[in-house]
Amino acid sequence: MNVTIIGTGNVGQYLIRFFSKIENINLQICGRNSNVLHQFAVECECATVDSIKKIDTNADFTLLAVSDNAYKEVIEQMPNVKGIVIHTAGSVPLAVFGAKFNRCGVMYPLQTFSATRKSDFKNIPFCVEASDTDTLNKIHKLSKKLSKDVRFMNSEQRKVIHLAAVFACNFTNHMYSVAAKILESQHIPFAVFQALITETAKKACEMNPVLAQTGPAMRNDQSTIKSHLEILESNADLQKLYSFVSESIANFKKQEDIND
Amino acid sequence: MNVTIIGTGNVGQYLIRFFSKIENINLQICGRNSNVLHQFAVECECATVDSIKKIDTNADFTLLAVSDNAYKEVIEQMPNVKGIVIHTAGSVPLAVFGAKFNRCGVMYPLQTFSATRKSDFKNIPFCVEASDTDTLNKIHKLSKKLSKDVRFMNSEQRKVIHLAAVFACNFTNHMYSVAAKILESQHIPFAVFQALITETAKKACEMNPVLAQTGPAMRNDQSTIKSHLEILESNADLQKLYSFVSESIANFKKQEDIND
Numbered sequence: 001m002n003v004t005i006i007g008t009g010n011v012g013q014y015l016i017r018f019f020s021k022i023e024n025i026n027l028q029i030c031g032r033n034s035n036v037l038h039q040f041a042v043e044c045e046c047a048t049v050d051s052i053k054k055i056d057t058n059a060d061f062t063l064l065a066v067s068d069n070a071y072k073e074v075i076e077q078m079p080n081v082k083g084i085v086i087h088t089a090g091s092v093p094l095a096v097f098g099a100k101f102n103r104c105g106v107m108y109p110l111q112t113f114s115a116t117r118k119s120d121f122k123n124i125p126f127c128v129e130a131s132d133t134d135t136l137n138k139i140h141k142l143s144k145k146l147s148k149d150v151r152f153m154n155s156e157q158r159k160v161i162h163l164a165a166v167f168a169c170n171f172t173n174h175m176y177s178v179a180a181k182i183l184e185s186q187h188i189p190f191a192v193f194q195a196l197i198t199e200t201a202k203k204a205c206e207m208n209p210v211l212a213q214t215g216p217a218m219r220n221d222q223s224t225i226k227s228h229l230e231i232l233e234s235n236a237d238l239q240k241l242y243s244f245v246s247e248s249i250a251n252f253k254k255q256e257d258i259n260d
Numbered sequence: 261m262n263v264t265i266i267g268t269g270n271v272g273q274y275l276i277r278f279f280s281k282i283e284n285i286n287l288q289i290c291g292r293n294s295n296v297l298h299q300f301a302v303e304c305e306c307a308t309v310d311s312i313k314k315i316d317t318n319a320d321f322t323l324l325a326v327s328d329n330a331y332k333e334v335i336e337q338m339p340n341v342k343g344i345v346i347h348t349a350g351s352v353p354l355a356v357f358g359a360k361f362n363r364c365g366v367m368y369p370l371q372t373f374s375a376t377r378k379s380d381f382k383n384i385p386f387c388v389e390a391s392d393t394d395t396l397n398k399i400h401k402l403s404k405k406l407s408k409d410v411r412f413m414n415s416e417q418r419k420v421i422h423l424a425a426v427f428a429c430n431f432t433n434h435m436y437s438v439a440a441k442i443l444e445s446q447h448i449p450f451a452v453f454q455a456l457i458t459e460t461a462k463k464a465c466e467m468n469p470v471l472a473q474t475g476p477a478m479r480n481d482q483s484t485i486k487s488h489l490e491i492l493e494s495n496a497d498l499q500k501l502y503s504f505v506s507e508s509i510a511n512f513k514k515q516e517d518i519n520d
Contacts, residue, residue, distance in 0.1 A: 009472070064338055068476070068484050091476075091484050104322050110457055112474050117463060123455045125365045139390040151452070163488045168439035168453050170461045170475030172432045177473060177512060179390045179428035186420045192411070193428050195383045196466045200429045201461035204436040205378060206456045213437060214270070214372050215430030216328075216351075224328050226350050227425045237511055245431045251497055252437060 002059040002083075003127045004028040006052065007089050008036045010113035011088055012065035019123045020044035022145050030055050047134065057081045058236075062141060063088060071096050071143035084135055090162030093155035098140070099120030105139045108158055120131045127161065178238060210256060217246035218253060262319040262343075264288040266312060266334065268296040270373035271323035271348055278381045280304035283403050290315050317341045321402060323348060323367070331356050344395055350422030353415035354389050365390030365399045368418055369407075372429045381406045387413035387421065438498060470516060477506035478513060 001024060002145065005015050008031035019027050020043075027046035031037050036164040037048040049055055052074065055062065060083040066074050075097060080084075085104045097104040108127040126143040128150055130136035136152070143150040153161065176197065203212045212248050216224040225246055232239040261284060265275050267293035280286050280303075287306035289295050297308040308412040308445065310316055315322065320343040326334050328349050335357060343359065343501045357364040368387040386403040388410055390396035395514075396412070409413040413421065436457065440450040463472045476484040485506055 017318050023352050067479070067481070069481055085393065087468050091487060110452060112463065114467075114472060114474070117467075125452050125455065129358070144458060146280070147457075153448075157446050157448065159487070160442060161452070163491050164439040165453070165456060166475055166477075166488065166502075167435045167442065170473070170477065170509070171435045171459055172457075173469050173473055173475075174463060174477075174509050174512070175427045175431045175435065175504055176469035178508075180422040180469050182420060182424040182427065186417050188413075188417065188421060190469070192370065192463075192507060193408075193425070196425060196429050197432075197461050197465055200372055200432055202458050203372065203374065203453075204433060205372075205457055206374070209436035209450070210339070210435050212374060213433055214374070215422065215426055215433075217426075217430065219327070221329055223328070227351060227419070228426060230425050231420060237508060241504060241508050242426075244501060245434055247433050248438075248497060248501050252434070252441075255358055256362040260371075 001061075002026045002056060002060045004030060004055050004059040004081075005065060006030045006041070006055065006062065006078075008228050009065065010107070012069035013061060013115055014041075014109070015065055015088070016040055016046070017118070018146055020046060027028070028056050028059065054076045055079065055081070059083050059202055061086060068092055071213070075100060084130075084138060086137070086139060090127075090165065091157070091159055094131070095155065097131075100170060103133075103135045105135050106155075106158065107111050107139055107143055108153075108162075110161065110165065110210055112173075122148055125149040125151055127151050127158050129158065130152055153223055181239075182220070210252065213249065215249070217249035220250065240252070261289070261321075262316060264284045264319040264322045264341075265317050265325060266290045266322065266338075268313065268326065269298070269327070270375050271369070273300075273375055274369070274373050274381070275323060275325055275348070276300055276304055276306070277378070278304060280407050288316050288319065294375065313339060314338045315339065315341070319343050321346060328352055335360060344390075344398060345400060347378060349421055350387075350425065353413065354391070357391075361391075363391055363395045365395050365484055366418065367403055368413075368422075369426065370421065370450070372433075375381075382408055382458035382480065385411055387411050387418050389414055415428055438501070442498075450482040468511065474514070475509070477509035480510065 003019055003025050016029055019025055029040055029046055030049045041048050057079050062081050062085045062086045068091055071092050085101045086107050088107055090108050093232055094106055106129040110125045124147050127148045128143055194242050218224050263279055263285050264445045279285055286503055289300055290309045291304055301308050317339050322341050322345045324347045328351055331352050345361045346367050348367055350368050354366055365367040370385045384407050388399050388403055390399050443450055489499055
C-alpha cells in the first residue's frame with residue numbers, strides 16, 4: 001500500500017513515525033524543511049519530495065497534515081491524485097476539498113502533539129468522516145491500524161470537539177503556565193505541582209469535572225479570593241484572568257444548583 | 261502517640277485514613293457530622309468527639325482541617341492543649357494561632373481532595389512550618405510518616421503556592437468542565453478526552469508548560485478563533501472566557517518572544 005504524508009509539522013511527524021512502523025506500507029513524505037525530510041528519510045527509510053507538485057499521484061492514501069489555515073492553498077496546489085485524499089485537522093470541514101477529489105475524507109487524531117515528545121497512537125481517538133461510504137470504510141480500516149478508538153464524527157461534531165479541546169488542552173496548559181510563572185517569582189520549582197496536576201487530570205477522567213470542582217471560587221470563599229487578588233496586584237492581566245475564571249466557576253455552580 | 265484531628269471534610273477524611281494506618285498512633289477525631297464520625301469510628305477504630313470542647317488536651321499533635329475561613333473561630337473555641345497544634349491550610353498564615361499556643365505549626369498537603377476518592381499520600385508534597393525549631397523537627401518527622409516529599413515553606417511562600425495551585429488545579433478543572441458542557445451539547449461523551457487530558461498533564465510535568473503551549477491562540481490563528489467564538493455565540497460568558505484566555509496566551513507568548 002502506498003501512503004503519502006504532506007506536512008512535517010507536529011502532527012505530520014507523529015503520522016510519519018506511526019505509518020513507518022506498519023508493515024507493507026511504502027511511505028512517501030512531502031515537506032519544505034529539508035533537514036526534517038533528511039532526518040525521516042534515514043529514521044523511517046521513506047521516500048521524500050520537497051514540493052507538492054512532485055507527490056506520487058498513484059498513492060492509495062494521501063494525508064495532509066498542514067496548518068489549519070494553510071489547507072485551502074495546499075489543496076489548490078495539489079496535483080490530481082487517484083487514491084483517497086485525507087485531512088487531519090479538527091476545525092477544517094470536509095468541504096474544504098470542494099469538488100477537486102472524487103474520494104476524500106478526514107482522520108482527526110484527538111491529541112496534542114509536540115515535536116520533541118513521542119507518544120503512542122493506540123489510545124488516541126481518531127475521528128473519521130468521508131465523502132462516501134466506501135471511502136469511509138477504507139479510512140476506518142486505515143485508522144484501525146493506528147488506534148483502537150476510531151469514531152465516526154461529521155464536520156459539525158468535529159468542529160465542536162476541536163473547540164472543546166481548546167478548553168481541555170490549550171487553556172488548561174495556559175493555567176499550568178500561569179502557575180509556573182507565579183511559583184517562579186518565589187523560586188519554587190514547578191515540579192512541586194506534579195502530584196496535584198496528575199490527580200486533577202485523573203479525577204476529571206474518572207468523575208464528572210463539574211462535580212470534581214474544588215477551590216475558593218467553588219466555596220464562594222471571598223476572603224481567600226481577595227487575598228489572591230492582592231498577591232497579583234502587580235499583574236493586571238493575571239488579576240483579570242483570576243477574577244474572570246472565578247466568576248465563571250461561580251456561574252457554573254449557580255447553573256448546577258438551579259438544575260439540582 | 262496521641263493524635264487528634266479536628267474536621268471531617270475532604271482534607272480531614274484523608275488525614276484520618278492515613279493516620280489510622282500508621283502504627284502506634286491513638287487517633288481521636290472531632291467533627292460535627294455524627295454520620296461521618298460513626299463511619300470513621302468503625303472504619304478506622306478511632307475515638308470520636310462531637311465538640312471542640314471535648315478534645316483530648318494531652319494529645320501530642322492536634323491537627324486542624326477546617327474551612328480556610330473557619331480557622332479563627334475554631335482556634336478561639338479550642339481548649340488549651342499541651343502538645344503541638346497544627347493547621348493544614350494553604351492560604352492561612354501561621355500567625356492565625358496568635359499567642360494562644362506555645363507550640364504550633366503548619367502541615368499543608370499540596371493536593372486536591374474529594375471525599376469520594378482515595379489517593380496515596382506518599383507522593384504528595386507536604387509544606388511544613390512551625391513556631392520554633394524543635395516543633396518544626398517534630399512536625400517534619402510526623403509528616404515523613406505520611407509522605408516522601410516534605411518541604412519547608414514559610415507562610416508567604418505557602419500563600420503563593422496556594423494561589424498558583426488555584427490556577428493549576430481549580431482553574432484547570434474548570435476548563436475541563438467547560439469542555440464537558442460543550443461536548444454535551446453534541447451528545448459526545450467526555451471520555452473521548454481521556455488521552456488528550458492525560459497527555460496535556462504529562463507534558464506539563466515533563467517540560468516547561470510555557471514551551472508546551474499549542475493551539476490557535478498560540479499560533480495566532482485568528483480564523484479558527486473567530487469560528488470558535490461563533491460556535492459560542494449563544495453563551496456570552498463562555499465567549500468572554502474564550503477571548504480572555506486566548507488573549508492571555510498571546511500576552512504570554514509576547515513576553516516569551518521579548519525574553520528570547
